Structure formats: C-alpha cells, structure tokens
Amino acid sequence: xxxxGRLFRTTAFKLALIFLVIFTIFAGSILGYVxxxxxxxxxxxxxxTVNEEIKGLLAQFxxxxxxxxxRQIERRSHQPGSSLYLVTTAAGETLxxxxxxxxxEGLLEAGSYQLYYRVVEEGEPRPHRAIVETVILPGGFxxxxxxxxxxxxxxxxxxxxxxxxxxxxxxxxxxxxGLFVARRVLSRVDHMTETTRTIMAGDLSGRLAVTGTNxxxxxxxxxxxxxxxxxxxxxxxLREVSDNIxxxxxxxxxxxxxxxxxxxxxxxxxxxxxxxxxxxxxxxDGLIKIxxxxxxxxRAEAGNVLEGMTIEDAxxxxxxxxxxxxxxxxxxxxxxxxxxxxxxxxxxxxxxIGQALANLIDNAIKYxxxxxxxxxxxxxxxSVKKEEKRVLLxxxxxxxxxxxxxxxxxxxxxxRLETSRTRAGSGLGLSLVAAVAxxxxxxxKLEDHxxxxxxxxxxxxxx
Amino acid sequence: MMxxxxxxxxxxxxxxxISRHFxxxxxxxxxxxASASTYLDKAFREQGHVVDIASDGLDGYALASDGQYDAIIxxxxxxxxxxxxxxxxxxxxxxxxxxxxLSALGQVDDRVKGLRAGADDYLAKPYSFSELxxxxxxxxxxxxxxxxxxxxxxxxxxxxNRLSRRVTRSETEIDLQPREFRxxxxxxxxxxxxxTRTMLLENVWDYHFDPQTNVIxxxxxxxxxxxxxxxxxxxxxxxxxxxxxxRDSAR
Numbered sequence: 001x002x003x004x005g006r007l008f009r010t011t012a013f014k015l016a017l018i019f020l021v022i023f024t025i026f027a028g029s030i031l032g033y034v035x036x037x038x039x040x041x042x043x044x045x046x047x048x049t050v051n052e053e054i055k056g057l058l059a060q061f062x063x064x065x066x067x068x069x070x071r072q073i074e075r076r077s078h079q080p081g082s083s084l085y086l087v088t089t090a091a092g093e094t095l096x097x098x099x100x101x102x103x104x105e106g107l108l109e110a111g112s113y114q115l116y117y118r119v120v121e122e123g124e125p126r127p128h129r130a131i132v133e134t135v136i137l138p139g140g141f142x143x144x145x146x147x148x149x150x151x152x153x154x155x156x157x158x159x160x161x162x163x164x165x166x167x168x169x170x171x172x173x174x175x176x177x178g179l180f181v182a183r184r185v186l187s188r189v190d191h192m193t194e195t196t197r198t199i200m201a202g203d204l205s206g207r208l209a210v211t212g213t214n215x216x217x218x219x220x221x222x223x224x225x226x227x228x229x230x231x232x233x234x235x236x237x238l239r240e241v242s243d244n245i246x247x248x249x250x251x252x253x254x255x256x257x258x259x260x261x262x263x264x265x266x267x268x269x270x271x272x273x274x275x276x277x278x279x280x281x282x283x284x285d286g287l288i289k290i291x292x293x294x295x296x297x298x299r300a301e302a303g304n305v306l307e308g309m310t311i312e313d314a315x316x317x318x319x320x321x322x323x324x325x326x327x328x329x330x331x332x333x334x335x336x337x338x339x340x341x342x343x344x345x346x347x348x349x350x351x352x353i354g355q356a357l358a359n360l361i362d363n364a365i366k367y368x369x370x371x372x373x374x375x376x377x378x379x380x381x382x383s384v385k386k387e388e389k390r391v392l393l394x395x396x397x398x399x400x401x402x403x404x405x406x407x408x409x410x411x412x413x414x415x416r417l418e419t420s421r422t423r424a425g426s427g428l429g430l431s432l433v434a435a436v437a438x439x440x441x442x443x444x445k446l447e448d449h450x451x452x453x454x455x456x457x458x459x460x461x462x463x
Numbered sequence: 464m465m466x467x468x469x470x471x472x473x474x475x476x477x478x479x480x481i482s483r484h485f486x487x488x489x490x491x492x493x494x495x496x497a498s499a500s501t502y503l504d505k506a507f508r509e510q511g512h513v514v515d516i517a518s519d520g521l522d523g524y525a526l527a528s529d530g531q532y533d534a535i536i537x538x539x540x541x542x543x544x545x546x547x548x549x550x551x552x553x554x555x556x557x558x559x560x561x562x563x564x565l566s567a568l569g570q571v572d573d574r575v576k577g578l579r580a581g582a583d584d585y586l587a588k589p590y591s592f593s594e595l596x597x598x599x600x601x602x603x604x605x606x607x608x609x610x611x612x613x614x615x616x617x618x619x620x621x622x623x624n625r626l627s628r629r630v631t632r633s634e635t636e637i638d639l640q641p642r643e644f645r646x647x648x649x650x651x652x653x654x655x656x657x658x659t660r661t662m663l664l665e666n667v668w669d670y671h672f673d674p675q676t677n678v679i680x681x682x683x684x685x686x687x688x689x690x691x692x693x694x695x696x697x698x699x700x701x702x703x704x705x706x707x708x709x710r711d712s713a714r
Contacts, residue, residue, distance in 0.1 A: 327681040355672035
C-alpha cells in the first residue's frame with residue numbers, strides 16, 4: 001500500500017472528507033439562496049421602476065397627447081444610462097425611442113417580457129438582457145418601456161463567482177486539514193505499531209509514547225502501557241517461578257537420582273533395595289509437595305481461584321486450624337494459643353485461608369521448637385482482630401525471627417531466604433501465604449516480635 | 464514418642480493385601496495413558512479385584528452405562544468426551560456407581576468442579592496407590608458397610624452412640640473432645656477399611672490441603688491413648704504406608 005493510499009484510508013481522512021461534503025453543500029446552498037433572492041429582489045426593483053416610468057409617461061400622454069409623449073421620450077432616450085423606449089403607431093411605425101428595430105411583432109402586444117437586445121453603436125455583439133413592458137395607449141399607440149438587467153446580471157455573476165471561490169477554498173482547506181490530521185494520527189499510530197512490533201519481537205521494555213495532550217490516543221497509549229507493565233510483571237514473575245522451579249525441583253531430583261544410583265552400585269540384600277525404594281518414594285512425595293505448592297502459588301497469582309469464594313468467618317477458620325495443630329504443637333513442647341474475635345466475616349476461600357494459616361502456624365511451631373538456646377517462653381499466639389475495614393489474622397512466635405533487612409525481601413514474589421531454602425519443607429510457605437493474601441485483596445506483613453516473628457495477614461472485612 | 468510406640472503395634476507386610484476384610488470389587492478405569500492404566504490394572508488385580516479399562520470417554524460411557532461396576536475411576540482429560548461430561552452423562556442416566564476422579568488438575572476449584580459434576584471423590588495426580596485403593600474401597604462399599612444412618616457403631620467392645628454422643632469401651636465411658644469423637648466416628652463407620660491421613664483431614668476437618676506435618680498422626684495417637692490404653696486388644700491400627708484402620712484384631 002502506498003503512503004498516500006494509507007493516508008486516504010485513515011479514519012481521520014475519511015472524517016475530513018465527510019465534513020468537506022457537508023460543508024460544501026451547506027456553503028453552496030447558503031450562497032445559492034443569497035444569489036437567488038438577490039436576483040429576485042433586483043428584478044422586482046426593475047419591474048417597479050419600469051412601472052413607475054410607464055405611469056409617469058401615461059400621465060404625460062393623458063395631459064399632452066401623443067406629441068408630448070414623443071417629446072418626453074426623445075428627451076429621456078438620449079440621457080446616458082437611460083431605459084429603453086419605443087413609441088409606435090398602431091401599424092407599427094416608430095414615432096420615437098432609442099430602439100432601432102424590434103424582431104418580434106409580439107413585443108408590441110400589451111404585457112411584460114424579458115428579452116435580449118443588442119446595442120448598435122458600441123459594435124460589440126454581447127447581448128443585453130432587459131425587462132420590457134408594453135402598454136397600448138388610446139388611439140392604438142404602443143408604448144414600450146424597458147430596463148437593462150446588465151447590472152443585476154453582473155451582481156449575480158459576482159455572487160456566483162464568490163460562491164465558486166469559497167467552495168474551492170473550503171475544498172482546499174478541508175483537504176489540507178484532513179491530510180494534516182490524518183498524517184498526524186497516522187504517524188502516531190505508525191509509531192505505536194512500531195513499538196508494539198518491537199514488543200512482540202520480545203523487548204518488553206518498550207512503551208508507547210504519550211504526548212501529554214490527554215487526547216484519545218494518549219489515553220489509549222496510557223492504558224496499553226499499564227497493560228504492558230502488568231504483562232511485564234507477570235513475565236518477570238514467571239521467569240522467577242521457572243528459575244525457582246528449576247532450583248526447587250532439581251535439588252531433590254538429584255538427591256533421588258543419587259540414592260537410586262547408590263543402591264544399584266552397592267547392591268546387596270533385598271531389604272537394602274527396599275529401603276532405597278522407600279527412600280525414593282519419600283523423595284518423590286516431597287517433590288510432589290513442592291510441585292503442588294508451586295502450582296498453587298502460580299494459580300493464586302493468576303487469580304483463578306477467586307470464583308469459589310464465599311462468606312467465611314475468619315475466627316472460625318482460625319479456631320479450626322489451631323484445633324488441628326494444637327496436639328502437634330503440644331508434642332513439640334509449644335504452647336499454641338488462640339485469641340480470636342467472636343466473628344470476623346470475610347469474603348474468602350476457607351480452604352486457602354485455612355492453608356495459609358496452617359503454613360504460618362506450621363512455620364511458627366517449627367522455628368519455635370528450634371529455639372533451644374534461650375529459655376524464652378515457647379508459645380505461638382494466633383489472633384484474629386477486627387479493624388474498621390480489615391480483618392487481621394496474626395501468627396506470632398518467639399522463634400529466631402527474620403533479620404530486619406530481609407523482611408521486605410522475603411515477601412517479594414517467590415523470594416526466599418537462603419537459610420530457609422536449606423531447611424526442611426518446601427520453603428514456599430510464606431510465598432504461598434502472601435499469594436493467598438493477595439488473592440483475597442489483602443496483604444501479608446512481617447514484623448519483629450522482639451524476639452520472634454509476627455506474620456500479619458490483613459484481609460478486607462465484610463461489614 | 465507416643466506415635467512411634469503405637470505405630471509398631473500393627474504393621475502389615477507390604478506383600479500382604481492391605482485390606483483384610485476382603486471383598487472383590489469390579490472396577491472400571493477410564494484412562495487414555497496406556498502405561499498408567501496398565502499400572503492400575505496390575506495393582507488392582509494384585510489386590511484381587513477385577514478391572515476393565517476404557518481408553519476414551521465414549522468407551523468408558525458405553526461400559527459404565529449398565530451400572531455393573533462397584534466403582535469407576537475417571538481421568539479428567541481423556542479423548543472423545545472428557546471426564547466431567549462422562550460423569551455428568553452417567554448421573555443424568557441415573558447411574559449412581561461411585562466415581563472417583565483421578566486428575567492432574569488438583570487445585571481447590573478443580574476439585575469443586577469435579578464434585579459438582581457428580582463425582583464422589585477426587586484424587587490429584589500424582590497419587591500413591593495405597594491412597595487410591597483406600598478411597599476406592601470406601602467408595603465401593605458405601606452401600607455395604609454400616610449404613611450412615613446407624614445410631615450405634617460397634618467394633619469389638621467399643622461402642623459409639625451417634626445420638627447421645629457417648630463412647631464406651633467394655634461398658635466404661637470414654638470422654639472424648641468433639642473432634643476426637645468425629646475422628647472415631649469416621650474411623651468406625653469404615654471399620655475394617657483403611658482410612659488415609661488425607662481422607663481424615665478431608666472428612667473430619669473438611670480441609671483438602673497438605674498439612675506438611677504429621678498433624679493427623681498426633682490426633683490419632685491421642686485418640687488411641689483414650690481408646691486402647693489399658694486394653695490388651697488394640698482397635699486402632701496403623702497401616703504402614705497407607706493410614707489407619709479400626710478393627711477387632713482379636714478375631
């Protein structure tokens with residue numbers, strides 16, 4: 001497609017064309033109306049003049065008879081810029097006037113006519129238009145009085161010419177304007193297309209230009225940019241996920257492979273084979289757990305689970321999960337306490353909130369029981385508090401906590417501390433809790449419990 | 464630790480049939496992956512069950528239509544009619560054979576969709592065979608084991624009254640927490656059958672996530688301490704690699 005062809009195809013240009021047609025019709029009809037009425041008015045004026053003159057001449061005739069009329073006509077017809085006059089007898093013989101010949105006999109019948117005439121002396125052949133009126137006087141005399149319409153015609157021509165020019169001007173301006181706008185739009189759209197091409201080619205950092213005029217293209221560019229930002233975020237998340245998946249799955253896979261290899265190499269009794277196989281299954285189960293956790297986070301991040309949400313009581317979920325973990329905590333020598341508001345309704349998936357709480361409690365118990373050095377109170381407190389617009393689910397322990405510097409980082413998507421990576425469990429616990437909180441329109445915050453860790457999940461409440 | 468001490472009291476040899484109260488099941492497996500269905504076929508036959516295999520949805524539908532199976536295991540993603548449509552179609556035909564979905568899709572909403580389509584249970588891939596076996600056995604015996612409406616469950620000298628919520632052993636009343644009562648109730652309803660940890664978490668706590676730690680074991684060992692302590696004849700048994708079962712071991 002040629003550049004011009006593309007220009008003509010733009011919406012802006014088509015719009016300009018439509019406006020052009022509308023304006024042309026509009027201007028044409030206004031000017032046409034003006035021309036028509038002006039002409040009508042002028043001709044009426046001429047008719048009136050002719051009538052007046054005839055009236056005057058009739059008065060002359062009535063007072064002084066045909067002689068006086070002839071004299072009067074002779075005087076008038078020699079004045080410059082005069083009207084046309086002719087007085088004839090009933091037989092058609094010219095008595096006076098400035099008309100040398102009349103082609104049509106019909107002109108000498110009474111009535112009003114429009115005709116063309118030629119001026120003899122000037123020698124130019126241009127026909128003049130005129131309005132004439134013939135009256136029959138007593139005695140069969142004919143009096144013809146006419147008036148040249150040249151002036152009227154000239155005026156008409158001027159108006160027509162003006163109309164023509166103005167339409168031409170409109171055409172030119174509209175075309176230019178259309179082209180200008182179309183080119184401007186086209187260049188911006190071309191620019192956008194160019195940018196999207198580079199983005200499609202894989203460069204996600206590209207952004208559409210925003211001119212700052214806040215017009216429709218700007219707004220389009222802004223929302224497209226916002227979309228690109230989100231896509232970029234998701235892509236970065238995905239990259240991180242795949243890196244983490246690679247790490248989290250390769251490590252246990254390597255362990256699994258190594259132990260299987262070792263069993264083969266060492267050989268031995270069927271019990272040692274059985275042990276190796278049991279170990280293999282254990283490792284595989286661990287892998288499945290990690291895999292499930294990763295899938296769950298990915299899904300939560302994608303926001304797919306939202307459809308299953310109902311109105312749940314956060315306090316009840318917390319009580320359930322605490323009840324589930326209480327014997328386990330006791331076994332580990334930890335005092336698991338609950339301090340929950342009577343009810344705390346939230347819009348949630350019971351399953352996900354339950355799992356998030358379970359993860360937090362599980363972590364808290366594990367880390368608290370590690371804390372053998374000090375004689376701190378080994379308790380984990382789960383609380384559910386209702387605030388104005390939020391419900392806060394808190395799990396606080398007296399374990400080793402997390403260094404202040406790492407607290408923000410640990411909540412970033414899929415970021416884990418090196419130390420937690422090497423510990424037992426998938427190490428995805430906190431990421432999963434953060435994903436669940438985000439999915440519920442909430443946040444997960446970590447605080448120093450001095451000593452220990454306080455994890456606060458804040459979820460919008462239902463009034 | 465208490466849990467370990469009790470776990471050693473009953474341990475089945477892996478080569479033995481896991482389920483003692485044995486009834487042959489006729490199972491239909493609808494699965495397009497040949498190696499997966501061969502594995503299941505072999506595993507179920509080893510347990511003495513009869514297996515038919517359909518490799519796509521339409522075949523599965525045709526086989527399942529006359530309702531002669533004790534249980535149907537369906538993969539969700541199969542050619543020629545997907546698993547959910549298959550289940551929906553069967554339920555519409557008033558075929559109420561217990562159905563278990565075995566699927567790689569294992570998130571919360573996947574499970575909800577599966578159960579809503581008319582399935583009775585949902586197990587995510589990858590799974591352990593003992594888990595699948597336990598679930599299928601419980602499903603297939605839904606009609607045959609103690610009807611859920613029974614007010615009193617009895618195993619040996621242990622008695623559980625569901626109305627008065629009283630539990631006695633050898634006429635001695637045992638004081639149980641509400642959750643412990645529900646745990647025992649579930650175990651006794653499926654007396655003689657293996658109940659896995661995830662089944663307990665699902666049915667007693669109504670959670671489907673993986674608790675990462677052995678929280679269920681601790682609950683069971685507490686219950687066991689109340690039920691079996693001081694009796695020569697333990698009723699709650701650990702089935703290694705699978706779960707638990709309530710059974711009169713003296714018989």
